[in-house]
Amino acid sequence: MKAQKWILAKKFSGQANDENFKLVEYDLPEELQPNEVLCQAVYLSVDPYMRLFPNAEGNPMIGEQLAEVIKTKNGEFPIGSLVLANVGWQSHFISKGDNLTPIRFDIGSTPLSYTLGILGMPGATAYFGLKRCDPKPNEIVCVTAAAGAVGSVVGQLAKAQGLKVVGFVGSEDKLKWCRDELGFDHVFNYKNTNFSEALSKVAPEGIDIYFDNTGGDYYHTIINKHMKKHGRILVCGSIQNYNDKEPKKFDATNISILMNELTVYGFMVYSSYEKWPQAFTEMNKMIQENKLKVKEQVYTGFENMKEAFLGLFKGDNTGKAVVKAVNASTNYP
Numbered sequence: 001m002k003a004q005k006w007i008l009a010k011k012f013s014g015q016a017n018d019e020n021f022k023l024v025e026y027d028l029p030e031e032l033q034p035n036e037v038l039c040q041a042v043y044l045s046v047d048p049y050m051r052l053f054p055n056a057e058g059n060p061m062i063g064e065q066l067a068e069v070i071k072t073k074n075g076e077f078p079i080g081s082l083v084l085a086n087v088g089w090q091s092h093f094i095s096k097g098d099n100l101t102p103i104r105f106d107i108g109s110t111p112l113s114y115t116l117g118i119l120g121m122p123g124a125t126a127y128f129g130l131k132r133c134d135p136k137p138n139e140i141v142c143v144t145a146a147a148g149a150v151g152s153v154v155g156q157l158a159k160a161q162g163l164k165v166v167g168f169v170g171s172e173d174k175l176k177w178c179r180d181e182l183g184f185d186h187v188f189n190y191k192n193t194n195f196s197e198a199l200s201k202v203a204p205e206g207i208d209i210y211f212d213n214t215g216g217d218y219y220h221t222i223i224n225k226h227m228k229k230h231g232r233i234l235v236c237g238s239i240q241n242y243n244d245k246e247p248k249k250f251d252a253t254n255i256s257i258l259m260n261e262l263t264v265y266g267f268m269v270y271s272s273y274e275k276w277p278q279a280f281t282e283m284n285k286m287i288q289e290n291k292l293k294v295k296e297q298v299y300t301g302f303e304n305m306k307e308a309f310l311g312l313f314k315g316d317n318t319g320k321a322v323v324k325a326v327n328a329s330t331n332y333p
């Protein structure tokens with residue numbers, strides 16, 4: 001049968017662009033071998049880390065998808081099984097089952113695509129990243145890329161735990177969403193506001209937690225000027241720098257870290273993988289109770305993977321960016 005994949009056509013160098021990607025068609029065997037299953041992508045995730053992940057030209061772009069088993073010779077995965085798989089940007093793939101993960105919690109009537117967002121890797125990042133910072137009621141947390149897949153959940157979980165939330169976003173629509181619908185205390189559009197001046201105004205005594213999704217000048221300025229004593233910084237992401245050819249130079253932060261006795265955490269979400277189902281069960285309940293709100297930027301059609309991915313670096317997405325390849329044939333929303 002004919003399948004499609006997006007390959008890394010040219011290694012990334014500087015700003016990711018059209019030339020880095022190519023959509024190619026290829027043949028998959030018609031007959032399955034014993035234990036094999038044929039899967040079809042239903043939803044595919046695009047995430048910022050894909051820009052930095054080591055990959056060779058000609059290989060599929062890496063990434064996770066939610067797929068449906070459409071042909072099977074493996075009793076563990078009957079037709080219609082829904083599975084998560086880190087198999088890259090492929091419309092179909094054949095597996096022996098060893099790289100397939102069933103949804104590990106009761107999803108109920110929650111949309112399937114959330115397994116790549118709030119009830120998937122980015123949601124776990126928000127949940128366990130915030131937890132690592134030991135948040136306490138009435139503390140102030142600042143989050144960057146605040147309307148994104150991770151940031152929008154960080155802010156809402158922090159509000160639910162009694163913290164004050166300051167968010168930075170790149171558009172007026174995102175600002176309104178975070179402030180008016182998600183209930184963040186202060187939200188600023190960094191494209192028309194000096195973020196350091198804004199922080200000084202709303203948190204003149206400093207912030208307790210900085211959840212850093214952007215790195216770059218935010219990281220350095222916030223550590224040097226805006227942390228309270230014993231503050232905590234979560235180095236979650238550094239999207240400002242992913243497309244840099246050369247690392248930019250910033251003021252050193254060591255003296256500020258030392259003087260204010262700050263704690264800087266490096267964070268990798270897969271370290272808490274075994275605990276994800278418990279976090280997703282809790283957050284799914286909050287979604288059902290309307291205590292957590294979710295937005296997705298859904299791109300329809302496998303051919304739009306590239307556009308969805310490049311959009312992450314232009315701020316095109318509000319909430320989690322996903323690509324819907326086909327409808328699942330099973331009875332899920």
Ligand SMILES: NC(=O)C1=CN([C@@H]2O[C@H](COP(=O)(O)OP(=O)(O)OC[C@H]3O[C@@H](n4cnc5c(N)ncnc54)[C@H](OP(=O)(O)O)[C@@H]3O)[C@@H](O)[C@H]2O)C=CC1
Nearest residue numbers: 145148149150169170213236237238239240267268269315
């Ligand atoms: N440590 C870990 O284990 C993990 C880390 N991460 C990291 O978390 C961060 C957020 O990821 P995720 O929520 O999936 O992505 P988002 O959904 O937040 O999408 C990226 C957003 O980043 C903002 N952005 C893009 N370029 C810049 C820039 N130059 N300066 C400031 N903001 C920018 C844009 O929003 P806007 O319009 O507001 O600018 C864009 O919409 C990333 O850095 C990612 O690498 C994610 C998962 C796991």
Ligand SMILES: CCCCCC(=O)/C=C/[C@H]1[C@H](O)CC(=O)[C@@H]1CCCCCCC(=O)O
Nearest residue numbers: 048049052053054121236237238268269270
């Ligand atoms: C490489 C920068 C990663 C920035 C933070 C981030 O977005 C992490 C995301 C992880 C996500 O949980 C799924 C992954 O596999 C991501 C980690 C990717 C690590 C890339 C390693 C790069 C290298 O070895 O140079």
